[in-house]
Amino acid sequence: MDWDDLRVFLAVARAESLSGAGRVLKCDAATVGRRIARLEEGLGAKLFIKSPQGYALTDAGGRLMPHAEQAEQAMAAASEDLGGVAGQLTGQLRIGAPDGSANYLLPQVCAAICDANPGLEIHIVALPRVFNLSRREADMAIGVSPPSAGRLTVQKLTDYHLHLAAHRDYLAAHPPIRSRGDLRGHRMIGYIPDMIFDKELDYLSVTGMDSVGLGSNSVSVQMQMVRAGAGLGIVHDFAIPACPGVVKVLPDDIALTRSFWLIRHADDRRSDRLNRLAEALAQGIRREVARLETLA
CATH class of the missing domain: 3.40.190.10 (Periplasmic binding protein-like II)
Structure with a gap:
């Protein structure tokens, strides 16, 4: 088993379809299907069950998931350590947010973070709904209330x-x-x-x-x-x-008065890179809310 196989596995698990995974991986669904079949053959275990709703993890696939995510975090950390400027953040970060914060706060906050970290690429996903971090729709999300279920960590950002x-x-x-x-x-x-x-x-x-x-x-x-x-x-x-x-x-x-909350997958607490990104995001949002509210 190599990292590239795990990367394909994670894409299918999160997209719950071969075509969705293919769009993420920039390859066709047939190629994704062959890669999953090869991985299952190598492991001697069925990782997905196909249903009308899409591809669902089997028990074996569920057990593989945390190991694959740990490998993903390790690869991101290695890339950061070896490929970037000392002290700077690199790679890609996807932030999910309700459209109010996505339109009026995150553009300038994320621009400042990218200015300080030229190797960093940030994607803002603005949707008027709750994000599913378990499916990795985003690396972290901003919410207007703290979630009550799921393997998540929650940090209050600001009122x-x-x-x-x-x-x-x-x-x-x-x-x-x-x-x-x-x-x-x-x-x-x-x-x-x-x-x-x-x-x-x-x-x-x-x-x-x-x-x-x-x-x-x-x-x-x-x-x-x-x-x-x-x-x-x-x-x-x-x-x-x-x-x-x-x-x-x-x-x-x-x-x-309402509050913004930063929501992350529990396993991401072990990632120094994501911890640093979360802190930069939290500080930026607090400053920007305070600045704009004094102008209102």
């Missing part, structure tokens, strides 16, 4: 704040808002109720309103609706500086 807001043009064209009672008759912008993937994103109740006139599963789309003067919405304070003309409404009355 952040949200307020009701609207564009000045919208406020100038509609009746004044001096209290929550004045919100009746105004159009609310927010999440599509049945697509809220985390209870921490259920903001509507704080306004006293019971429905949204314009909704999206993307907080960035919601922010663009607010910026376009389409109505009122609960927005991240750290996003307001990116949207000229958007101002807080009833800031002393309608205010929320």
Whole structure:
């Protein structure tokens, strides 16, 4: 068994399909299938069961998984040690994040980390849902609540704040808002109720309103609706500086505090490289949230 065989095994286990693994490995599904068959023959054990849902690990495949992941971490560490500049981080890092942080925080935070580590490549995966780190959809993920299950480590990054807001043009064209009672008759912008993937994103109740006139599963789309003067919405304070003309409404009355959490696979604690990347990411996010909120 060699590392290249384990790399193919990990790709199939995470993608749960030969075609998905092929896209990651940049080869065709038939080649991936042959490599898995060769590995199974060499080990004398069946590693996957094919079903209508895809490729699932057998008991033997499940036992191989942690060994393959340890080999992956060892190869990354060796590459870092031998191929990079002393003290610098190299290789690739994939970060999963909800689209609010992915759009308004991570671009500048990750750019600064890459500037300090020229051999490092960072991919930001922005999805409005919880990431599955067990399938290695990402190396680490940012969440809006700590997970309660799985072999994961969780670190609180920072609190952040949200307020009701609207564009000045919208406020100038509609009746004044001096209290929550004045919100009746105004159009609310927010999440599509049945697509809220985390209870921490259920903001509507704080306004006293019971429905949204314009909704999206993307907080960035919601922010663009607010910026376009389409109505009122609960927005991240750290996003307001990116949207000229958007101002807080009833800031002393309608205010929320939420938290960002850094979520990692438990086995990654043994990786000095990932520990250093996690710390750089945590420090950068804390600084950027604090900086942008002072501008809001």
